[in-house]
Amino acid sequence: QLTEDEIARMEAPPSVDCFTQAISVADETTKTTTVTCPAGCDIDPSTIWGTDIYTNDSSICVAAIHAGVIDSSGGAVAVTQIEGQSAYISTTQNGITSSEYGEWGASFSVAVPETE
16 A cells, blocks of 8 residues: 555656756666756756767756757656666767767666656
């Protein structure tokens, strides 16, 4: 039996800021978590590593802008935890330049959340 607090946490997307890393919203029960990013994460973006697939210590919201999932006004982002990659490539997309990195143990991708 779930408590009201547990139900509320399941229904409300975790609150994140422009610096929240994907590793901090990893959910053991599901691979995908929906978060809501604030506006302005492209003004002084934190470093992200990769393109389309990012290291799990990258900022969710900056990666979402880079990937074109949201713009500078923020919004909902589906974060999917995936296995680490052997390399991450650097690109400039949507005004954000990502960094390249070698092998890393865990990754994530971002997408527009599915509506129910």
